[in-house]
Structures are given as C-alpha cells and as structure tokens.
Amino acid sequence: MRPILTADQMRAAEARAVDDGTSVELLMERAGAALAEAAFRFAGNMPALILCGPGNNGGDGYVAARHLAAQGVPVRVAALADPKTEAAQHAATQWAGDVERLSDNPRTAPLLIDCLFGTGLKHGLETSVQQQLFRLRNAARLAIACDVPSGIESDSGAALGAVPAFDMTVALGAMKPAHRLMPAMALCRRLVVADIGVDATSDWHEIARPSLPPLDPAGHKYSRGLVHALAGKMPGAIALSATAAARAGAGYVRVSTSLPISGLPAAIVQLDTAEVNDPRIGCLLVGPGLGDLPQVLTLALTSKAPKVIDADGIGLLGDPARLQGQDAVMTPHEGEFRRLFPDVEGSKPERALEAARRSGAVVVFKGPDTLVAAPDGRLGFAPPAPAWLASAGTGDVLAGIIAALRARGLPAFEAACAGVWLHGRAAEAAGPHMIADDLVAAIGQAIDQP
Numbered sequence: 001m002r003p004i005l006t007a008d009q010m011r012a013a014e015a016r017a018v019d020d021g022t023s024v025e026l027l028m029e030r031a032g033a034a035l036a037e038a039a040f041r042f043a044g045n046m047p048a049l050i051l052c053g054p055g056n057n058g059g060d061g062y063v064a065a066r067h068l069a070a071q072g073v074p075v076r077v078a079a080l081a082d083p084k085t086e087a088a089q090h091a092a093t094q095w096a097g098d099v100e101r102l103s104d105n106p107r108t109a110p111l112l113i114d115c116l117f118g119t120g121l122k123h124g125l126e127t128s129v130q131q132q133l134f135r136l137r138n139a140a141r142l143a144i145a146c147d148v149p150s151g152i153e154s155d156s157g158a159a160l161g162a163v164p165a166f167d168m169t170v171a172l173g174a175m176k177p178a179h180r181l182m183p184a185m186a187l188c189r190r191l192v193v194a195d196i197g198v199d200a201t202s203d204w205h206e207i208a209r210p211s212l213p214p215l216d217p218a219g220h221k222y223s224r225g226l227v228h229a230l231a232g233k234m235p236g237a238i239a240l241s242a243t244a245a246a247r248a249g250a251g252y253v254r255v256s257t258s259l260p261i262s263g264l265p266a267a268i269v270q271l272d273t274a275e276v277n278d279p280r281i282g283c284l285l286v287g288p289g290l291g292d293l294p295q296v297l298t299l300a301l302t303s304k305a306p307k308v309i310d311a312d313g314i315g316l317l318g319d320p321a322r323l324q325g326q327d328a329v330m331t332p333h334e335g336e337f338r339r340l341f342p343d344v345e346g347s348k349p350e351r352a353l354e355a356a357r358r359s360g361a362v363v364v365f366k367g368p369d370t371l372v373a374a375p376d377g378r379l380g381f382a383p384p385a386p387a388w389l390a391s392a393g394t395g396d397v398l399a400g401i402i403a404a405l406r407a408r409g410l411p412a413f414e415a416a417c418a419g420v421w422l423h424g425r426a427a428e429a430a431g432p433h434m435i436a437d438d439l440v441a442a443i444g445q446a447i448d449q450p
Contacts, residue, residue, distance in 0.1 A: 004381055007119040007154045009117055013173065013198040014344045024087040027196055028056060031172045032063020032091065034194030035146055038170045039064065039113060042190075042351050044325030047074040048154035051102060051136070052092075053116040053150070054081040059088030060146055060172070061115030062095045069097065078106040080116055080129060102132050108139035114166065115146040118302055119154035119176060128423045137164040145169040148178050149187050156347035157181025157369070168192060174200035177349055180381035182369045188357040188429030189414070196287040196357060203423025204349070204379040207372065210418030212447065213408050224251025225282040225407030227400075228305070229275060230296050231257035232312065237289030237396045240436055241310070242268050245285065247424065250407050272346025276303035288396040301326060306406050309361075311397035314340060320359035328361040328405065329416050331399055337365060349379055362412040364402070366395060374413040385424035386432065393436025398423045401443065 003445055004012065014027060024349055039048065041320065050065050052058035058079065065075045078100040083089045092099070114133065117125075123175045125133065135148060137143050143166045148154050151163035157178040169188035171195045180183035213256060227245040231238045239261050246253045246268060255261065256274040264270065276284060276299055286300040290312035297316045299306060301323075309317070309330040317323070323330065332340060344351045344358075352365040352373035365371045368387070372380035402419035410418060423439075425446035430438040 001208045003200045003202040004204040017198045028059045028087045030196040032060045036064040036067035038192045041046030043111045047113040048111040049076050050113040052079045054084040057118035059091040062091040079101045110141045112140035112143040116150040118147045142167045147172045152184045154178045159186035173198045207380040207417045221251035222280045227403045227407045228281045229255045229285040232289050233291030235261040240396040241288045241400035244397040244440050245404040248401040248404035250404035281305040283403040285403040287311040308403040311333045324360040331364040333366045362416050372416045380417040382420045384429045388432045389427045
C-alpha cells in the first residue's frame with residue numbers, strides 16, 4: 001500500500017531526513033532529478049518549458065531543467081519570481097541557461113512542466129499567473145505537474161480557482177491526498193511517485209490489491225462464510241447484493257424475504273424467516289432495496305454478527321451512535337452522508353474520519369473518490385475507478401462484496417478496502433457499457449486478476 005501524506009506530514013518527513021543528515025539541497029536534487037527522469041521517459045526529447053515559482057517547488061524545477069539539458073533536451077526556464085528559499089536559490093545558481101520571466105509572455109513549448117507552487121499553496125493563483133498557465137498549457141502537446149498542479153490545495157484536493165488538466169503528475173516522496181480526491185484527481189491524471197529518500201509513513205494509504213483469505217481444503221460452506229441478507233420493498237437491489245456476495249466467495253448466502261425473489265441464482269437460499277442471531281452468520285447485510293421498513297433495520301441491530309449497512313438502512317439509522325459496538329461497515333454516498341451527519345464539515349478525509357469516530361463503524365464514503373475510514377484513524381483512498389460505475393445498482397454490488405469478505409474473515413476495515421478495490425477492477429473488466437448485473441458477473445475476473 002502506498003502511503004498518502006498531508007502537507008504537514010510531508011514537511012515532518014523531510015525534517016526527519018534533514019535531522020538524520022540529509023541536506024535540503026540534496027532532497028531538492030533528488031526531487032528535481034526524479035522529475036526530469038519521469039519527464040524524459042514520458043515525453044522523450046520534446047522541447048520543454050519549465051515554470052518555476054519562488055519556493056522549493058520552483059527549486060525542483062531548476063534542478064529538473066539542468067538534468068533534462070544534460071540529456072540533450074532543449075529546455076527553457078520561465079520564473080514567476082526570484083527564488084526565496086536558500087535551497088531554491090542554490091538550485092537556480094546551478095542552472096546554466098537563461099531564465100525568462102513568466103510576466104513577459106514566454107513563447108510556448110511542446111512540453112510544459114509546472115513547478116510554480118507545491119503542497120503549501122492555500123490560495124488561488126493571481127489572475128495574470130492563471131492566464132499565463134492556461135495559455136502555455138493549451139499550447140503544449142504534453143504537460144507535467146511537479147508534486148501537485150499549481151492551484152490545487154494538497155490536503156483537500158480542492159481547486160483554489162481555475163486549474164488546467166495535466167497529462168502526468170510526479171508526486172515527490174509520497175502521494176498526497178489531492179492525488180486521490182476530486183476534483184484534483186481528474187486534473188492530475190497519470191501519477192508517478194518519485195522516491196526522494198524520506199521515510200513516508202502514515203495511517204493513510206492508497207488501497208492496494210487485497211490479500212484474500214485462502215480456501216481451506218478441509219473447509220465447508222459455513223467456514224467459508226455465511227452472508228445473511230434482509231430483503232425489503234425492492235427485491236432487485238438485495239438480489240444484486242446477494243449475488244455479488246456469492247460471486248465474491250461467500251460459502252453460503254441466504255436472503256430473508258416474505259415474498260420469493262425471482263432471478264436469484266439457485267445457490268442462494270431464500271427464507272421466509274429472519275434468523276439474524278444464527279451464530280453461523282459471518283456477516284449480516286441490510287439496506288439495499290429496504291424501503292421504509294425501520295423495523296427490519298432494528299431487527300438487524302439486535303444481531304451480534306458483523307454487519308454491512310447500505311442504502312435505505314443508512315437513511316433509517318437516525319442516530320449514527322446506534323452503530324457503536326455493532327462491528328459494522330456502512331457505505332453512504334454524499335447525499336446519505338449529509339443526511340446522517342449534517343453538521344460534519346471539512347475536507348472529505350476529515351468528514352469520513354469524523355463519521356467513523358462518531359458511529360464506531362467503518363465508513364465507506366462513496367463517490368468518484370471513495371474513502372474508507374476506520375474509527376482508529378486509518379484511511380484508505382480508492383485508486384481511480386471507471387466513470388461508468390456511476391449507475392444504478394453498483395452500490396448494492398459493493399455492499400455484497402464487502403459482506404462476503406467480512407464473512408470470510410477479513411476485519412471490517414480490510415474487508416471494506418478489499419471490496420472497494422475489487423469493485424473498481426470488476427468495473428474495468430465489465431467495460432463502459434456495463435449494467436450492475438455485468439458488474440456482478442465480472443467479480444471473478446477481478447479476484448483472479450494477476
């Protein structure tokens with residue numbers, strides 16, 4: 001799993017490296033060299049224009065210019081202002097070429113490298129700088145951002161004004177939250193993480209391919225995990241969830257329903273009783289297609305089994321504190337989150353973590369930038385997923401996958417992260433014209449992915 005560091009955490013990591021004997025100048029040399037290598041591999045010998053700001057991000061640009069020139073790349077540098085930090089000033093003295101002024105309307109180049117501002121930016125770009133950045137970006141064939149695109153707030157992913165899209169972003173030392181949060185994620189596009197020799201440790205990480213529990217040769221359907229789903233007024237949704245749970249490896253899937261549900265695979269057992277306190281249940285699933293049946297949610301909360309609460313189940317909770325001690329995973333999208341936590345403000349990571357703390361549940365805060373938050377402060381950021389996941393029923397599928405992994409023995413946070421990863425990869429396998437049924441069918445491909 002690749003760690004994700006806030007701006008303060010990155011500064012602390014760099015400070016630890018300096019305390020251990022690595023100079024700021026050496027860190028900058030490594031960063032600029034890594035940026036140059038990534039640019040050369042991506043764009044080859046394409047003539048480049050590097051925009052340098054007054055801080056250390058600009059210093060990285062001067063170093064990158066020197067390394068690209070040594071590779072034979074035609075390089076020009078345009079500065080917003082003179083370097084202000086000692087390390088950036090040193091880097092500028094090592095650049096043997098001319099330095100143009102951004103304010104003098106420098107001519108365009110096929111490759112643009114943005115080193116104007118980095119992780120410390122807290123306000124939007126001045127209008128004249130923004131206009132120049134857009135002019136040069138629009139004229140370039142390829143554009144690369146150093147660490148984060150200028151105009152992006154690193155910790156929240158917010159655009160602090162209009163920001164152009166880049167073809168690649170080179171994250172220095174570690175990923176930042178903005179690389180996996182909207183709208184910044186869509187502006188960063190291809191991401192390269194450059195090792196600059198700092199100890200990047202964090203409770204936040206990008207969700208990686210999960211290590212799923214192996215099948216026990218001596219196991220049986222109950223030891224592989226029993227998922228018990230509670231149906232409601234819209235049987236199609238719980239059918240998707242239950243089928244997804246079966247495809248995700250649950251040994252046994254049952255659905256409590258007062259009326260038979262057509263279309264369920266024969267392997268899924270339909271019951272007209274709700275045996276929520278069966279000690280064999282590995283995970284209880286409630287909410288998809290539930291409708292206005294609060295008594296079903298109340299019944300689910302009487303169970304001692306781990307549970308996944310989705311969709312209408314979230315809407316019927318009322319007080320998130322009802323989940324304290326429930327060993328629960330809940331999966332709200334933005335609208336459901338706002339209704340359940342109307343007073344929780346801040347960035348998406350801050351909101352997700354506060355919701356997990358208040359509820360005591362693992363929170364899968366869904367969206368194009370899905371987060372998985374644990375009450376103990378761990379936070380998983382989903383890798384980019386296909387835009388075509390934004391269609392009816394896909395959330396029901398995710399809930400079923402997580403329930404299966406929970407029933408198979410993964411702890412709540414790990415099951416939620418694994419479910420999010422498999423969900424995204426299944427969507428890739430299903431293709432852009434998929435519907436939720438196709439997504440279910442592709443779960444096996446995602447699990448088998450090398």
